[in-house]
Amino acid sequence: MRPLPPELAKIAREELNETPERVQQDLVILRTWIYQQRYLHARTSTDFLIAFLRRCRYSLEQTKKRIDDFFTFHTRFPEIVSNRRVTEKILTINRLGLQYFPEFPRCSDHAAIMITRVGCCPKRYHMREVMAYTSMAMELIALENDNAAVVGVVQIFDLSDLDVEHAAQLDGGLFRKWWYWMSECSPLRINVTYCLNAPKELQSWLGVLRALRVKMGSNSPMFIVKSLEELYQYIPQKCLPEEYGGTNGHLHECVSYMEDLLKSYRDYFEDEVNYGTIEQLRHGEIMPYEAEFGAEGSFRQLIVD
Structure with a gap:
């Protein structure tokens, strides 16, 4: 994890709830959660997970949802993020x-x-x-x-x-x-x-x-x-x-x-074929995008944070 300049570290601490002591713990929690989701094949590198934690102001539940949505979207809508x-x-x-x-x-x-x-x-x-x-x-x-x-x-x-x-x-x-x-x-x-x-x-x-x-x-x-x-x-x-x-x-x-x-980042994107979701293995919940866009991907309703 790259050290932040003092002014950014202050913003991260006050607005994103980022503290060095908590970051490592959150990374362990996220990696453990990802490994437990049989349907989800997600990146687990430190920089990748921290980017999502910061986007979600270190809410673990919101971070899990955004990571899930990120890889589910790539699987369900390749026409948007293909190639x-x-x-x-x-x-x-x-x-x-x-x-x-x-x-x-x-x-x-x-x-x-x-x-x-x-x-x-x-x-x-x-x-x-x-x-x-x-x-x-x-x-x-x-x-x-x-x-x-x-x-x-x-x-x-x-x-x-x-x-x-x-x-x-x-x-x-x-x-x-x-x-x-x-x-x-x-x-x-x-x-x-x-x-x-x-x-x-x-x-x-x-x-x-x-x-x-x-x-x-x-x-x-x-x-x-x-x-x-x-x-x-x-x-x-x-x-x-x-x-x-x-x-x-x-x-x-x-x-x-x-x-x-x-x-x-050429190798990073070449490696992208190894990530995504296997929806047949998802249990106990409605698949993301099924409710928002319908089974065939047609738009129904969006609730944006």
């Missing part, structure tokens, strides 16, 4: 500049920054491929970026160059499943989303997404900002990359950082 391997296609999507994680400085509350630019991805890549890459990047940031794991992420959703045809791929069913993964399964917490540079023809689409998030009980607010100057009211200008008027490095540096990170 999670470090292939040349994934590296190419990264080089397009779909997702940026500037390193320094942090937001004023120590949260990490995530800039998502879906419009830069050509139409030859389907949104499902975009989601596979994004889920990989978010998981690695939860494992590697202590600010993101402890405080969470502030997302800038830059809609420049996103057209109606590409947005239409994100239909209601696909979006509901993807949002469920982000809110109920991912080890990374998104604190707030700011939508920037939204074309007029996509305003109604954004309204639908916001309505769905509200319907699904999201407590992560989403704001539409009309300009960089308005964005600076929420995120200090200096924290943004130079392409967004700040002094926090360049976007190409973020792409290089993520490419190096992906390559260093």
